[in-house]
Amino acid sequence: MTNATMTQKEIIAEMTRLRGMLQVKPARKNPARNRYLASLPVLKKALESGKLGGVVLWKGASLIDGTPIVYVANKFASDSQNEKTGAMVQTFIVPDTEKAGIECNGARPAKIVDWLEKTGAKSICGDCPHAWQQDSESGKFSKGSCYVREYQAPAAVMGAVYRDSYPIAGVDFPAAWIAGIFEGTNARFGSYGDPAAAPAAITIAAASKTRQRTGYTHGWKSAFEGFRNNAAKLAGVLMASADSAADQDLAESMGFRCFRVAPKSEDVFAGQNIVCPASKEFEQKHGKRTDCAACGLCSGATGKGAGKRSVVIAAHGGTAGKVQESTCPAAMRMLDAMAIPA
Ligand code: SF4
Numbered sequence: 001m002t003n004a005t006m007t008q009k010e011i012i013a014e015m016t017r018l019r020g021m022l023q024v025k026p027a028r029k030n031p032a033r034n035r036y037l038a039s040l041p042v043l044k045k046a047l048e049s050g051k052l053g054g055v056v057l058w059k060g061a062s063l064i065d066g067t068p069i070v071y072v073a074n075k076f077a078s079d080s081q082n083e084k085t086g087a088m089v090q091t092f093i094v095p096d097t098e099k100a101g102i103e104c105n106g107a108r109p110a111k112i113v114d115w116l117e118k119t120g121a122k123s124i125c126g127d128c129p130h131a132w133q134q135d136s137e138s139g140k141f142s143k144g145s146c147y148v149r150e151y152q153a154p155a156a157v158m159g160a161v162y163r164d165s166y167p168i169a170g171v172d173f174p175a176a177w178i179a180g181i182f183e184g185t186n187a188r189f190g191s192y193g194d195p196a197a198a199p200a201a202i203t204i205a206a207a208s209k210t211r212q213r214t215g216y217t218h219g220w221k222s223a224f225e226g227f228r229n230n231a232a233k234l235a236g237v238l239m240a241s242a243d244s245a246a247d248q249d250l251a252e253s254m255g256f257r258c259f260r261v262a263p264k265s266e267d268v269f270a271g272q273n274i275v276c277p278a279s280k281e282f283e284q285k286h287g288k289r290t291d292c293a294a295c296g297l298c299s300g301a302t303g304k305g306a307g308k309r310s311v312v313i314a315a316h317g318g319t320a321g322k323v324q325e326s327t328c329p330a331a332m333r334m335l336d337a338m339a340i341p342a
Contacts, residue, residue: 030164037167040177047076047181053160056168057178058202059096062123064194064219064227068096069123071198072157072166073206076185088186088214088293091206092157093124093193104162109155116150117141124193126227128218129243154192178205186293189215195238196220196231207237212296213303216241216259220251236302239311248310257301258310268312276313 036046046052054074062069075090095115097104103111115121116132120141125131132141148154160166169175187210189195195203196219207213215238219231231238232254240251242260251258262268268275274297275282283289292298299305 033165033167034172037173040173040180043167043173043177044076044181044183050077052167054157054166055173055181056161056166057091057206058169058175058198060198062197063199063230064126064197064222064224065123067123068099069193069197070094070096070158070161071195071202072161073181073187074157074160074166076181088188088212089182090153090191091187091189091195092154092191093195093197094154094158094161095119095121095123097158097162102158104159107163108159109151110158110162112150112155112158116143121150121193124197126194126197126219126222126224128194128241130218148192150192157192175205178202179208182206183209184211186210186212186296187214188292189213189238190217194219194227194231196227196234200230200233203234203237207299207303210303212293212299213237214292214296214298215239215300216298220254220256221247235300237300239298239300239305242310252310255301257305257308259298260310260312262312262314264315266312266314268314271312272309273312274309276311279313281314 033052036043036052043052043055047055054072054076056070056072058071059068061067070093072092072094073089074092075088095102095112097110100115100119102115105111117140120132120134122131125146128146130144130146132146133144134141167173169178187206189203189207194217195215196217203215207215215234217231217234217238218241219227220235220240222228222231231240235255235257238256239259240247240254240256242248242251242258245260248258248260260273268281269285275285277286277290277295277297278292279289296304297308298311305311
């Protein structure tokens with residue numbers, strides 16, 4: 001079609017289309033980070049020094065609902081201290097902002113709340129009982145009991161992914177480097193999102209050479225078959241988040257070790273479980289406590305926790321009354337209990 005044959009309306013429409021094509025989007029290839037991709041040692045040094053903020057371990061279709069998600073690891077720098085877990089590499093399973101239509105703007109975190117209200121984070125959290133819950137009348141989802149403030153670290157990570165700040169395994173560097181990237185680190189799998197939403201091989205490779213690691217999944221009992229089957233493959237590296245003693249029995253019969261937050265009425269020292277050594281109750285009984293980076297017992301059925309009992313922690317403070325038959329969001333109650341202000 002030429003201008004000679006176009007109507008005024010068509011010309012305006014065409015100009016609008018071309019203007020849209022010319023709009024400057026954030027660089028899809030961030031040149032600043034490419035200098036760190038020459039070799040695995042160079043990449044690792046850049047991550048550990050904080051020159052490079054993180055990496056994308058995998059991008060693809062969620063094993064929960066098939067929508068595009070991204071698996072990110074960051075906080076490799078040794079000063080990335082979290083007072084509750086100690087210094088640990090953090091991993092995030094988040095939606096692919098562009099494909100999910102989530103707004104990202106410059107250096108700001110992604111605007112995730114609309115997406116959460118529409119989807120309940122199904123693609124990354126599945127049917128976790130602590131995820132966003134749907135109102136049967138409005139259809140809108142609202143915040144559940146999960147401790148994560150999605151608009152903070154997860155939104156910041158999504159913004160960085162959108163800006164192409166993190167090199168991508170299998171695209172920018174060999175996926176075979178994943179194990180080496182994590183070698184010798186203390187790592188936490190599922191700082192946000194469920195690691196079982198991504199192919200098990202990614203987490204298994206990442207966990208294979210860590211020094212200490214923790215990880216949790218609610219996928220072990222999910223109604224989403226692909227998610228559940230994938231979680232089963234991760235029993236060696238992830239703890240099953242158990243919401244009751246019956247849950248714990250079932251998950252253990254499936255080969256998992258469990259992490260369970262016990263209701264206030266339960267004497268956690270009375271059973272056969274390991275009482276989390278980062279907990280208040282542990283400190284009250286033994287006069288000291290530790291953090292996850294030093295403990296590492298939530299390593300699933302292999303690693304430091306291999307052959308050991310499941311872990312329990314008592315609900316505390318503001319959450320205690322809400323925990324009846326044990327409510328455990330892969331860490332919320334745990335972290336709440338560990339926060340320990342005097
Ligand atoms: S047992 Fe407690 S301190 Fe140890 S890794 Fe698990 S949650 Fe962290």
